[in-house]
Amino acid sequence: MTALRAGTADFDRKEEGPLWIRIDISVILLSIGLLAMGLVVVYSATRGVLREGDVPDRSFLDRQIIFIVVGLVAGGITAAVDYRKARALVPVLYGFSVILLVAVLLFGTERNGARSWFSTGFADFQPSELAKPVMILVLAAWFSTVQSRERLEFVNVMIGLAIAGLLSGLVLLQPDFGTVMVYGAIVAGIVIVAGVSVRHVLIVLGLLVAAVWAMVTGGFLRQTQLNRFTAFADPASASRYNVNQAEIAIGNGGMTGTGLFEGTQNNSSLVPEKETDFIFSVVGEELGFVGGATLLVLFGLLLMRIWRIAHLAENDFGRLIAVGVFSMFLFQAFQSVGMNMGMMPVTGIPLPLISAGGSSMITNLICLGLVQNVHAHRLR
């Protein structure tokens, strides 16, 4: 574990000054860049086709702004309370999440074949999104506890996986395969950094393959989900349509893009779910390679900063929290952008900080709050 602490040069410095001085300002700036870009493309994707006299549809934009404000407040609160002191709260949060996930199975609203939402008047609320930071916290707490001994024992790895497995299982019942994949990325990142041995990784992978095999053959996955997944490999399948249209949109953008609001693929609604899962196609079409690359660079820099925060973390708990957030952002960004470009299977995963959607936006901002919290409390 000593290797992990190699970068903590200012190990002995004391915390000084107010919170807003101690946080990582570049994470804030990068996030603002992404959020601004997101607002613009979400607006472009949802304003509608305008002719003379038409009033653009601002409803998505306005709601997205509200989500961001709520998310910033939630993230700020998350950042403010010292995570080390709040550690005792983790089991409570975990229990609360389990209750919510059970409740959504019983009382939730079904949409696109998945029972993942609580319907409210203003916006639908997706508990599996809010369970992401809880997942990060609970795994970080568990593995930072058990890795304090010399090496991570297999039984502890399995217990950690069981903790994550309960949440994943409940989400699978909805069924929401995409979110479970994000959970998987969080688990993988934390477990790897926590120092799991190669042998254990192989055993876990074997179990995972068996579980997936059982789910597929046991009819646990719905046909539509299988179709979407296999569309990745089968160019003739009907589910391939979305990806084709997204690729056409991105290609249509060329180097500099068609210009904002000018994307024909966007305006003709040829790409389904373009304001959420396929938002990158709008970025690619209207802002071109310049815009797409800028977005990727912003994400890359943000991830570098989070990686650095993990490095500088005062303790293993904080480090693993940052690693969890890092893994989540990395996976979601790669999966979402990759899916838009036909590199990854079609799963309903939003692009963090960009895609329209309240639960996802608030969750991501809470996660950034967590990271800031770790950074702000990197000194004893």
Place this chain on the structure above:
Amino acid sequence: MRILGVVAVSLFVALFGRLWYLQALQSEQLQEVATLNIQETIRTQAPRGRVLDVNGNVLVDNRLSTIVTVNPEDLRVALVDQGIRSSDDQAEFRREMFTELARELSGSGQLTKLADLERAFNDPSFRQFEDIPVARDVDEELLIFIGERPNSFPGVRVEQDLVREYPYGARAAHILGYVGSITGAELEAKADRWTLVDPEDPENRLPDPFGKPYRSNDEIGKEGIERFFEDDLRGIPGTQVIEVDNFGNLVEVISSEAPQRGSDIVLTIDIDLQVELEEELKRALDRAREAVPPDPEDPPFTAPAGAAVIMDPRNGSVLAMASYPTFDPGDFIDGLSFDQKAALDDPTAHQPLLNRAVAEIYPAASTFKPFTAIAAEVYNVFGWDFVEEWDVPTSDPGYWDLKSCGLESDDRETALALGCRKRNAGDATMEGVDLEHSIAFSSDTYYYKLGEAFWIAPNDEIPDDGIQQIASQFGLGASTGIQLPGEKSGLMPTAQLKQQRHEDNPEAFPFGDWYSGDNANIAIGQGDVAITPLQLTNAYAALANGGTVFSPNIVSEIRPPERVQLDENGVIVRDEDDEPIMIEFEPIEFAPRVVREIDIPADIEAAILDGLLGVTMLEKTLIDRPGGTAYNAFNEPEEGGVDFDLINWPVAGKTGTAQVGNGTDRADNAMFAGFGPSGTTNWGTAVSEPEYVMVTILEESGFGSKSAAPFVARMFDLIATDEVPKALRQEEIDEFYGVTNIGEIGDPEQGPAEAPVEGADG
């Protein structure tokens, strides 16, 4: 932790690589696809050309028909907006909507069931974004009914569509044919109208700029003129390429080409004569059915079907062509109903769709004899061995015992048992039979003798197939090349052909050898000689005009429509008054098509003409011999004939009574072939150039002299006296019935209305 960093960097490198590939390397191709994506091509149906008769009467026209269409995508979107999302609920809504629609249609007088609408809606040849016609020819009131209830009938539209109209109803149905939806096979056959971008990818094709591209559910000519002149009649569909937004709303018109009408087809048919021929054909068959065979043991005259053709022998133009039973091309406008199809397919209906004038083959029987006589003169059979010269009267004992049998005695039983005795119809005996009288009395024996002589004479003197050669020159047993689809060629049997058929298919043709008897049968037009009524008409036209064989025309010209002039951008060019500048095209005319000139020896031609005139003029009571076979038909009104002015409008003709099958289970076909006005000084008639030739074949109707000849006599009488009535249009007939029907319903006391006399009972 370094692992995570490495993973992150490599994933981002991959994303950048892919982004570069799509936006820099693939961009050009994908931009093209994106352009096509937002374009939609709308096609507008172009009116088909019309079909006109020789006097400019319109036989096939177009009219507007009100149709009800459903757009599945509009329906689906509307239902989703109303919160009806699951496909089961949507189907349920559709069922209720169709039930309502069917009720409304039935209420307006068009009986419609829910299943009819569902079937039309589920036609797989339509795409999701297309308007699917579910009901045609509906009451225009429906436009208001549906228009007032957009929420009850989402995606349903009432539109106007062009359909075929037949002003004369079912008249000339076999000539005109009908149109219907293009089949998969037909679409495939028209595939050469497309330019394939990539031979490996048949889906990726562009319309041929010079063609008239088809797509599924397009209208195409199925039979008759509609089919034969499909390429001319079909208009060029208009196309409009537009850019659409996500609501399918028009953003911009990218290019637009107006639909262009198809060419009009002008027939050689005279509709007045055509209607009369159809009527008289039907009447002739009705009369034949009433007649009783002379021997009660013989099969009855069922007279189920028949055909007749009238042609101008001077140029080969078909003036009228009738086939019975017939059909109504109007039935095909909305597609045949199940009952209509069943009625047409019913075997007892005797194939109403078949144009028997060109597409059915019959034995030629006695109408063939003039051609045997010409062959005998051409190949010097007259005067050879046992054959007398053509002008020498001989005695006809009523039979001919084949020489090749080598019978010693004259014993009837032996000759019959050996199949060596060929007999006259009814074993009739005649005296003083030379060529002229052999035709007028229809002596079979005279021709059996000629037929056998051809076969048994040494080949270096007389060719075995001399009769067939001459008959073939007259076009018998071969397609005439008329502008109609489905023409049959018939058959002119020869020894070689018989052998060939036997070798190719011994089961169907158990005998391969050719005997004297075969040649004797050929000489009287039996024994597998198979001709179409049109071929026989055409051959008699050559007899009438002195040996010119035509390829008959039923079309006189193709008239391309005026077209608007377009500039290179596809915009209509206009003059200073803003009127479009029209380009006229020269019509394509069909000149008479001479196939060959036959040099008929003049003396034999005169003798044959005298014989053919004798058929109608030779009065039995004048001589101690049977009279001309069609004398009664042209002279005796009380015998079912007409009182014909033969002196001023002489008719040369030949009866035929053709044995079909084995001659015992079915009655004979009755035939007559003749032309006029014709004449010779020998008969003391006017001598004029024949203007009309007519042939009729009445199936299973008995003697040609009794049923076929009177029919021809009636037609020629109308023509000669210039009394062919003007054909009535369907609307004129309907008008008459419409008035009387109201009278009937309104006033039951008045009794049933009388039908109009002419042309209304079709």
